[in-house]
Amino acid sequence: MDNRIFFKQYVKPYWKSLLLAVILAASGAVLNSASIYSIAPLFKVILNKGGIQMKAGSQEKSVVGKQWEVNAENNKDNTHSKNLHINNIRNIEGIKSKILQMGSNLLMNGGYKSSLIILVFIIAGLRLGYCVVTVFSTYIIVRFDVKVTKLIRDVIFSHMSHFPTSFFNENKTGKVVSNIIMDVQQMMVSYRTSFIGIIQFPLLIAFNVAILLWVDITLTVIALLxxxxxxxxxxxxxxQVKKYSFNKLDAVAEVSSHLHEMIQGIRIVKGFVNEEFTANKFQKKTSKYLRQSFNLWVWKFMVRPINEWFLIVSVCIVMVFGGIAVFENRIAPEKMILFFVLIFSLKSPIEGLLHAFTSYKIATGASEKVFEIFNLEVETDHGKIDLEKESTINMSIENVSFRYSKKAEKALDNVSFSINGGIIGLVGPSGAGKSTLADLMIRFYDPQEGKILINGIDIREISLKSYRNLFGMVTQDTFLFNDTIRTNILFGNPAATEQEVINASKLAYAHGFIIATPDGYDTVVGDRGVRLSGGQRQRLAIARAILKNPAILILDEATSSLDTKSEQIVQKAIDNLIKKRTVIAIAHRLSTLHKADKIIVLEQGRVLAIDNHENLLMQCDKYRELYEIQFGMKS
Structure with missing residues (x-):
């Protein structure tokens, strides 16, 4: 997604507000220029009263106007067209003189003191008007900024939630968070600054230049060159600003990622006494960020001194030509003073416009990082069939092979079996493919070869949402959100009533400890449920699964990390959970599979045997080996 799409999708809906901001900015530019131009009659009043007599406005000549008059006097036999052109110039000068004379007469009729007071109040009123319209135009832009920032973050989050599981496996959490928070903020702050500058400052410059041209064309052209x-x-x-802006965002993403990892793994850091090692690693990340930030600052800072130097050069050149014009009575002194005031008044809007330009470059760099995420593929979902939850589920795994990347070895190799309800156990040594197979069943990944069928339908023909609604999960590493107990349970079914939440908690043997907490169901569990014990976290996960009421339940060794007492309680909760459901249990401890209707033994991604516990002990060497290792005995 490029800047054109950004403007079309996120700026166009607010075009009316932005148009109002432009109108206000234009009004501000007019008021600002008028207040500056009012300085000329102010100085004229002061200089006249001080004894410096000015020529009447009708006698003032610009450099260009004077030259035309000299040419007209010396070349009386010029063509008719040239005479017309000379007359036009004279007419313009005459109009300017009449306007100036009318203003001068109006002011001087009440005396110099009243004229000074009137002029001061006029200038103050014009500046006040300029400030008011500037505040309102800025308010409109800032309001647009915060709305669009929220919208973009919402859209990115929604889009990202549909990314395949592989994306989150391959990208650091901190980098993903930085993309949504920091990159979007950098982009919108820079766009806001550039919008305000691009709307306001060109108008200020244009009106000031128009007045400069009105005062004297030749001097203005010299300054503009x-x-x-x-x-x-x-x-x-x-x-260069855009380049280093991009590098800075990459560096801040690395800092954010490392910080996130350190906080998540703080127990490991402290347990291995690696605080200093982690701090040194963090310092390297922040040093890189410092370098990129400094480089960006240097290139941004160079704009200001360059602007200052060119402004001084233009003033010096104008001072030479303008001074000569004043000495030769080709331009009035108050006009020359006004010209210098206008030149210096251009400094602020020119700097603002240059800052807006650099901000725009920063914004385009940030927007490339923000919107490149939309070029990434989301989960494939071409399914048109919506399934209802059914009590009887028949699943067939047919010649399924899978690898995590093209260069990786096969995690599953030509796996085939069927599930017709009941409790199904998946066993095997580490790396056998148990978790991979479960991930394929729930369709976190799609197999490269073979297919998976539900009640005779290829799961790729079923809509992803309705298919995953068939499943519930209780894993060994239970994940809880940093929210209340109620919210974590409701994640299984957000539409459930309070009584349904309580009933699910009772079946999970969680209600007792929940009401014993200070705030009951409103108790906040902390990051990843850190304020609860392992057994309590597992029971909340089971309550969440019960509330969802899935047709197929995946248990990834839900009791392996618990002590004996907690395991007994959780096992009772699991017994309530698995009633009348198809259960796929990934088992590291074979003692949990005695009740399984079917056990599938995996090794190196292949199916070695399928049978019940007793038959496998007698017929499958690998299963018997695993059993003997765990129990330290011969069967």
Whole structure:
């Protein structure tokens, strides 16, 4: 997604508000220029009262106007068209003189003191009007900024939630978080700054330049030629600003990722006394961020001194030509003063415009990082069939092979078996493919070869949402959100009533310890449920699964990390959970599979044997070996 799509999707809906901001900015530019132009009559009043007599406005000539008049006097036999052109110039000068004379007469009729007071109040009123419209135009832009920032974050989060599981396996959590939070913030802050600048400052510059042209065309052209060189150089700097902005965002993502990992693994860090090692690693990340931030700052900072230098050069050149024009009575002194005031008043809007330009370069760099996420593929979901939860589920795994990447070895190799209800156990040594097979069943991944059928239907023909609604999960590493107990249980069925939540908790043997907590079901469990014991976390996970009421339940050794007492309680809860359901149990401890209707033995991604516990002990060497290792006895 590029900037054009960004403007189309996120800016276009707010075009009315932004148009109002432009109108207000234009009004502000007019008021600002008018307040500056009002300085000329103010100085004229002061200089006239001080004894410096000015020529009447009708006698003032600009450099260009004077030259035309000299040419007209010396070339009386010029063509008719040239005479017309000379007359046009004279007419313009006459109009300017009449306007200035009318204003001068109006002011001087009440005396110089009243004229000064009137002019001061006019200038103050114009500046106040400028401030008011600037505040309102900025308010509109900032309001647009915060709305679009929220919208973009919401869209990215929604899009990211549909990424395949492999994306989250391959990308650091901190980097993903930084993309949603920091990159979007950097992009929108920079866009906001550039929007305000691009709307407001060109108008201020345009009106000031228009007044400069009104005062004297030749001097204005000289000043603008100098500023053109300035614009060329600054445009070159903008490319470097964009480059280092991109690098800075990468560096801050690495810092965020490392910080997130350290917080998540703080027990390991402390347990292995690796605080210093972790701190040193973090310092390397922040050093990289510092370098990139400094590089970005240097290139941004260079804009200001360049702007200052070119402004001084233009003022010096204008001072030479303008001073000569004043000495030769080709321009009035108060006009020359006004010209210098206008030149210096251009400093702020030019700097603002250059800052807006660099901000825009930063914004485009950030937007590339933000919107590149939309180029990533989401989970494939071409299924059109919606399944209802059924009490009887028949699943067939037919010649399934799977590998995590093209270069990786097969995690599953030509696996085939069927499930017709009951309790199914998956056993085998580490790396045999048990968890991979369960992930394929729930469709976290799709097999590269073979297919999986539910009641005779290829699961890829079933809509992803309705298919996954068939499943519930209780894993060994229970995940709880940093929220209340109630919210964590409701994750299984957000539409459930309070009584249904309590009933699920009772079946999971969790209600007792829940009501014993200070806030009951409103108790916050902490990050990943850190405020609860392992057994309590497992019982909440079981309550969550009970509330969902899945047709197929996947148990990934839900009791292996618990002490004996907690295991007994959790096992009772599991017994309530597995009633009248198809259960797929990944077992590391074979003692939990005595009740299984069918056990599938896996090794190196292949199926070695399928049978019940007793028959496998007698017929499968690998199963018997695993059993003897765990129990230290011969069968």
């Amino acid at each position: 100098v500023l053109c060189f300035q614009a060329i150089i600054v445009s070159k700097l903008g490319k």
